[in-house]
Amino acid sequence: xNTIDIDQLQVELDGKNPRFILKKALALFDxxxxxxxxxxxVALIDMAVSIRKDITVFTLDTGxxxxxxxxxxxxxxxxxxxxxxxxxPDREVLDAFTKRKGLFSFYEDGHEECCKIRKVxxxxxxxxxxxxxxxxxxxxxxxxxxxxxxxxxxDSVFSTAxxxxxxxxxxxxxxxxxxxxxxxxxxVPYNExxxxxxxxxxxxxxxxxxxxxxxxxxxxWWWEENTKKECGLHVTNVAK
Numbered sequence: 631x632n633t634i635d636i637d638q639l640q641v642e643l644d645g646k647n648p649r650f651i652l653k654k655a656l657a658l659f660d661x662x663x664x665x666x667x668x669x670x671x672v673a674l675i676d677m678a679v680s681i682r683k684d685i686t687v688f689t690l691d692t693g694x695x696x697x698x699x700x701x702x703x704x705x706x707x708x709x710x711x712x713x714x715x716x717x718x719p720d721r722e723v724l725d726a727f728t729k730r731k732g733l734f735s736f737y738e739d740g741h742e743e744c745c746k747i748r749k750v751x752x753x754x755x756x757x758x759x760x761x762x763x764x765x766x767x768x769x770x771x772x773x774x775x776x777x778x779x780x781x782x783x784x785d786s787v788f789s790t791a792x793x794x795x796x797x798x799x800x801x802x803x804x805x806x807x808x809x810x811x812x813x814x815x816x817x818v819p820y821n822e823x824x825x826x827x828x829x830x831x832x833x834x835x836x837x838x839x840x841x842x843x844x845x846x847x848x849x850x851w852w853w854e855e856n857t858k859k860e861c862g863l864h865v866t867n868v869a870k
Contacts, residue, residue: 661760669818
């Protein structure tokens with residue numbers, strides 16, 4: 631792994647535009663991957679392929695995604711001619727969970743356990759094999775949990791004794807409007823659910839369209855408190 635001064639690099643990247651941060655990330659790390667799920671991530675992919683063709687992209691296939699999302703993944707794969715890696719849950723662990731608690735237990739006792747099995751653990755298995763990863767997080771996506779994230783950080787959740795994992799957040803300072811301006815200007819593919827009132831899109835049972843004037847995360851785990859609207863992939867955002 632590259633030896634870098636995270637604090638110094640954060641000073642260099644502070645407030646910079648997404649392309650600048652992406653170029654720095656891709657120059658510093660050969661073994662780096664982009665996590666892809668939503669509109670923000672495809673904007674990052676669109677920028678990244680213009681910088682380096684051999685980017686690694688993965689997405690989480692939880693087994694509970696909307697049909698539109700599966701079509702979206704395939705659309706992105708073909709559009710950018712990418713080998714998108716699908717990360718899936720451990721079958722035995724998932725089978726035991728659904729046998730014990732059924733398919734909709736999250737409505738009763740919260741989404742954390744289901745998300746851990748379907749999202750967090752598959753991501754953990756993948757991240758042990760990279761030195762850095764790139765996410766599409768933005769500060770304004772969740773005022774309660776994403777205000778204090780930085781352009782670059784050590785991922786304390788997914789780092790191991792053998793691998794200090796670095797995480798880049800190039801879109802940190804962009805608004806939703808800036809993301810969509812980029813998508814429209816560059817004809818970037820997007821999930822057709824966005825045309826049906828969905829803003830932040832996750833698994834089908836846990837996502838609904840948002841109402842006028844609702845925050846974009848209001849459609850995620852809508853039956854829970856706003857302070858809990860993280861699935862565990864960015865758990866360091868949540869104050870303990």
